Amino acid sequence: MRKIFFFLLLTSIGYNSCTDTLKEPTGTLEIIFKARYNSGPLVLFQSDSTGQNDPITIMFKKLDFFISDLKGNQDGTLKDFADVGYISMSNSLDSSSSEQGISLLINELPVGSFDRLDMGIGLSDAVNSTTPGSYPSSSPLGLNSNYWPMTDSYILCKMEGDINQSNSTTTGFLYHGGVNGMYQQRSFNHSFDISENATTTIVLYLQAEELFFKTGSEIDMINDSQTHSGQIGSTEYNLAKTAMENLSNSLYIQQ
Amino acid sequence: MKQKIAIITFILFISIMSCQENITTPDNCNDMSSEPYNPTAYTETPPDGFPAMEHPDDNPITVEGIELGRHLFYDPILSRDSTISCSSCHELNKAFTDGLALAKGIDNLTSRRSSMSLINIGYSWIKNRPYNFMWDGRFQSLEEQIIKGPIEDPFEMDNTWEKVESDLQEHPDYPLMFRKAFGIDCKEDINRDHVSKAISQFERTLNSANSKYDQHQWVPFVYMSAEELRGLTLFLGDAAGSPSTKDAECAHCHSFSQNKALFARNEFSNNGLDSVNNLNDFIDLGYGAITGNISENGQFKEVTLRNIALTAPYMHDGRFATLEEAVDHYTSGGKSSPNVASELTTAPTITNLSASDKADLIAFLHALTDSSYFNKPEWSSPF
Known part of the structure; x- marks a missing residue:
């Protein structure tokens, strides 16, 4: 009888240890987003010179955006990392906080070597057709603050602040990208390893001056100071799309 | 032999210790455990246009909890001199506000801010955000607002939780309601957590969508x-x-x-x-x-x-x-x-x-x- 008991006990221990070993090893990827303005950290509510004739200075007050469809390329196969994230630079109220950046942790990723990180800026049209009531409040998709009833769309990006003109006028700017067709996709060639029970860190820089002042994709912040995206094909829409494209193109990976 | 005695003694000791928590002496327990405790889950379907309401995991909404919360909401027992209740500043037909620019508390004292509406208040809770309730967002949850807010605020109810707990424990009706809502065994088990949970449950039912x-x-x-x-x-x-x-x-x-x-x-x-x-x-x-x-x-x-x-x-x-x-x-x-x-x-x-x-x-x-x-x-x- 005692022998049977020990046999069952050993069998049970053996089975349980087997199920443990069958579990795929996983690791964590931390993506840190750091907003910069020229060579320094971007600090909200702080004026920076634009280097332009007009406007002369710019002060960011808000810089938030959705990212989505994060994937890693492993031996030619794209592995899903995360569906949606929301990056808010709201803590960048001084140099040190801005330099620290905003961390996005993605847990339980398959271990292995990757050579590319893919990411959407904004939301695909399919996700954008959903509404906050379908998600819990713990998801950025579940918040009315990220949604626009006017266009039945999420607010894909929010860039807000003030500009100071050469005639000493201070005016606000607001570029909210929403509605379908604004989704941007980026691929960052970068080799990284996901190791078991370890965290791999990738830093993405957002060069904020390129949102408005990069040669070839400038935004006339004085005459086109705001957009809520409007209807597809409208001036407002085109302006918002430029802002979204600039946002996407302003991201650089730290090698 | 000695080893066996030691093992038996050890087992007895463990058994006695594990029972300790369940033993309550007659001196400090007005026992209610013979009263039934069968809480009924509150399962009202959200109205059109509203998602299911989220609430803290440790405070499931029950019919008994809501009813207790409603009583506490309207009962001036919560205030120092039993003159004002939650409803004094949150009147039903004013969307649970009071019609005043600045809220009035005990002794007719004026608060520095206006009473906020409680209509659909449960939907103001964003689970992972630290700041949700009040004009300045100082409270994460409704439960926290009730525990840290009006009861001990000198401009509102100016009471102490110790007195509130004591008054409720000695009340002729409330102990049984707490038993039915939260399964407490002794009257003395009534505490501020139960009060805050019950009122929160009631407030989470104040949903209006028939405009x-x-x-x-x-x-x-x-x-x-x-x-x-x-x-x-x-x-x-x-x-x-x-x-x-x-x-x-x-x-x-x-x-x-x-x-x-x-x-x-x-x-x-x-x-x-x-x-x-x-x-x-x-x-x-x-x-x-x-x-x-x-x-x-x-x-x-x-x-x-x-x-x-x-x-x-x-x-x-x-x-x-x-x-x-x-x-x-x-x-x-x-x-x-x-x-x-x-x-x-x-x-x-x-x-x-x-x-x-x-x-x-x-x-x-x-x-x-x-x-x-x-x-x-x-x-x-x-x-």
């Missing part, structure tokens, strides 16, 4: 008037089509969607009430005082516009007596300060609204009034 707007959305052949529809168009602004020449810009902050029609995004913002040059110059720092972020000074909770016509006067300090005054404030463009909401500073046509436009807008705001719950027995005083 003319809702009926327009969900009930066949019920329509808003032309005036109200024009107001909705102004409320939404650019949604009407190409960039509009008239846009009240309301829906940026008082946001809603088909299945989450809260008319609130539950954020904090500076809506241009005061003109200051420096972020430290706000008389009331509001949200910034709680978060410690200077850029959030002068920001306050954006309230839901549901039942807004019932909640005058308006703003955190009740400075606007009427909806007309509130609308006039926004259509003036608001006052200047470094962190005034960008939705106001970049609203190109907000100052273009005529008197007729404003009347339409206000007509739409009235269409958000749900009077169907007036004097609803389940929400009314049980006393």
Whole structure:
């Protein structure tokens, strides 16, 4: 009888240890987003010179955006990392906080070597057709603050602040990208390893001056100071799309 | 042999120790464990346009909990001299506000801010956010608001939790209600956590979604008037089509969607009430005082516009007596300060609204009034 008991006990221990070993090893990827303005950290509510004739200075007050469809390329196969994230630079109220950046942790990723990180800026049209009531409040998709009833769309990006003109006028700017067709996709060639029970860190820089002042994709912040995206094909829409494209193109990976 | 005795002694010792928690001496327990404890889960379906409400995992809503919470909400036993209750500042037919610019507490003392509406209050909870409730967001949950808020505030109920707990434990009726709601064994087990959980459960049932707007959305052949529809168009602004020449810009902050029609995004913002040059110059720092972020000074909770016509006067300090005054404030463009909401500073046509436009807008705001719950027995005083 005692022998049977020990046999069952050993069998049970053996089975349980087997199920443990069958579990795929996983690791964590931390993506840190750091907003910069020229060579320094971007600090909200702080004026920076634009280097332009007009406007002369710019002060960011808000810089938030959705990212989505994060994937890693492993031996030619794209592995899903995360569906949606929301990056808010709201803590960048001084140099040190801005330099620290905003961390996005993605847990339980398959271990292995990757050579590319893919990411959407904004939301695909399919996700954008959903509404906050379908998600819990713990998801950025579940918040009315990220949604626009006017266009039945999420607010894909929010860039807000003030500009100071050469005639000493201070005016606000607001570029909210929403509605379908604004989704941007980026691929960052970068080799990284996901190791078991370890965290791999990738830093993405957002060069904020390129949102408005990069040669070839400038935004006339004085005459086109705001957009809520409007209807597809409208001036407002085109302006918002430029802002979204600039946002996407302003991201650089730290090698 | 000695080893066996030692093992038996050890087992007996462990058994006795594990029983300790369950043994309560007659001296400190007025035993109620013979009373039934069969709480009934509250399973009301959310109204059209509303998602299922989220609530803290450790406070499931039950019929018994709601009923206890309703009694506590209306009972002045919570205040120092038993003169005021939660309902003193949150009256049912005023969308659970009090009609005053600044709330009045015990001894007729005036608080520094206005009473907030409790309509649909449970939907203000954003699970992972530390700041949710009150004008300045100081409380994460309704439960925390009840424990740390009015009971011991000298301008509100000026009581102590020790006295509240003692009064409830000695009450002829409450102990059994606590037993039914939370399964306590002894009267002495009644504590502030139970009180806060019960009132929170009651408050999570105060959901209103039967306004003319809702009926327009969900009930066949019920329509808003032309005036109200024009107001909705102004409320939404650019949604009407190409960039509009008239846009009240309301829906940026008082946001809603088909299945989450809260008319609130539950954020904090500076809506241009005061003109200051420096972020430290706000008389009331509001949200910034709680978060410690200077850029959030002068920001306050954006309230839901549901039942807004019932909640005058308006703003955190009740400075606007009427909806007309509130609308006039926004259509003036608001006052200047470094962190005034960008939705106001970049609203190109907000100052273009005529008197007729404003009347339409206000007509739409009235269409958000749900009077169907007036004097609803389940929400009314049980006393």
